[in-house]
Amino acid sequence: MVAAASGHQLATPPVWFMRQAGRSLPEYRALRAEHTMLASCFDAELITEITLQPVRRHKVDGAILFSDIVVPLKAIGVDLDIVAGRGPVIAEPVRSRAGLAQLRDLEIDDVQPVLDAVRAIRGELDPATALIGFAGAPFTLASYLIEGGPSRNYTHTKAMMYGEPELWHALLDRLAHISGRFLALQIEAGAQMVQLFDSWAGALNRRDYVEFVQPHSRTALSYASEVPRIHFGVGTGELLEEIGRAGATTVGIDFRVDMEDAVRRVGQDYAVQGNLDPAMLFAPWPAIERRVREIVEAGRGARGHIFNLGHGVMPETDPGVLTRVVELVHSLGATA
């Protein structure tokens, strides 16, 4: 996994799934029944157990740290909650210098349980399985803070971006350092690579992404420069050329993009990750198998390829199908 993310083409692509540690697993739902999402993200034992569940079950090649994009914001004292069925809700949206001033640096003590979990997970993981650190990118964090929660149209976010560019850049720079530091601390504690999620970057066109977002993602990723860095966003087909240039070693590909096109657009400077449509997991097995083989084949043209979905696992997914996909990918050697 680490080799693939660094840009090496392997005979058999390594595989993991975004949101593999989550609601598709009955053992996860059982654990979470007694703990809120936020409480779980600050409890070392729960983080450890939840992170390891899909590794045990599916035999994936990577464990993604169980966390949430807003964890470092909560850790520095932002008043927020994660509401089931809705997402993060911020008590006081940040739309001014005063709001920005509240966002202090992230310190090691703020995320101690997370770092304890990273160490515990590394202790339990087979050495061949990579522990992938996790953080949200500055744009996505900013969109939650500015809108006050999940958004459809990002009107407040874009209004600040276009209308108050100085405040915008100051806010994103702040968030970049918070997010970057969160990654750096995870690496110090034992994460062997990281994924930076810019979930909502797909709401932007390329010009705006390059001007208003990319420099800050680059700042965040600079904190992780000694390890391989996957960078992913939903609906980012128009941005693929730029996602790598934000400082990644591996570009996560949204499920809408044909993997052959993606490999061409990303070029030979970066590995790729992806990109089975998570909705495809509800299809009959022969349809899934055909698509998995096509993606693996297309991925062979890239500098390196990590097999994954092209968006997170949906809660209703049959986990047995995920396990079967892992087995299939692992069976596909270079001569297949």
Added chain:
Amino acid sequence: MVAAASGHQLATPPVWFMRQAGRSLPEYRALRAEHTMLASCFDAELITEITLQPVRRHKVDGAILFSDIVVPLKAIGVDLDIVAGRGPVIAEPVRSRAGLAQLRDLEIDDVQPVLDAVRAIRGELDPATALIGFAGAPFTLASYLIEGGPSRNYTHTKAMMYGEPELWHALLDRLAHISGRFLALQIEAGAQMVQLFDSWAGALNRRDYVEFVQPHSRTALSYASEVPRIHFGVGTGELLEEIGRAGATTVGIDFRVDMEDAVRRVGQDYAVQGNLDPAMLFAPWPAIERRVREIVEAGRGARGHIFNLGHGVMPETDPGVLTRVVELVHSLGATA
């Protein structure tokens, strides 16, 4: 407008806005306060008045028929409602042959008020202003019917598409004839061009779009072959090459795609429409003006260009800004 949509490059691009007849206008909100969305869509006087409101106010070059994607479904007796803040809700989702069998042909009597409105609008419109007919594309109609309402992940829709391809194609063919007939009736009544909305086609990758959707959009558009045909979907950057081939004369461009890229991808066989980000209308005027000029300039490279947003007008939009955009576009002659 008709010339541009047919593929002629004009000195000054014609302009209209998706959802121009809608909640951004106080005169619309006043009318709608007393009538539900569905009732409004079947009342000739209301359709006429609402369709004309943005033409009077903004001096746009096109009037888009006020309607909703589910109108022809309601017209043939599907039990559905349009719920404020949510969208269309279908009482009994269609997921079987039995459900499909309920979808009968659309007859002229089913949509008489709509056709009366088309005639009335044509009577009132300046001859230089085009009346654009309106229908939803088979995939988007199918997704509402199968999911039972708006969806995030289209799991039921994709499950049928991959798992029951015969039922899928039969359903989409059925919807294509309903949608196509709705367009044909509007044209007979006086619509000079049409826009087919495939709102949710952006949820598909290109392979699936070509195999499961495009043939049916082509059937629908074949009913309108004697007039210019705009075809638009949200988030369809990956599909632009295929949207035109579905039988359009003009490809609607989502706001995320850089207009220069769009013109290149669409090629010289089709005109383009778009694509200012509707969220940009909340920006300061100089930022808006710069982007409008860039889009108009890029559009000059196309076979024809209709200026529009790259998604619908948002309800919170200041209508004064829309009027100003129309004035700006109209001021931009070819030598500007």
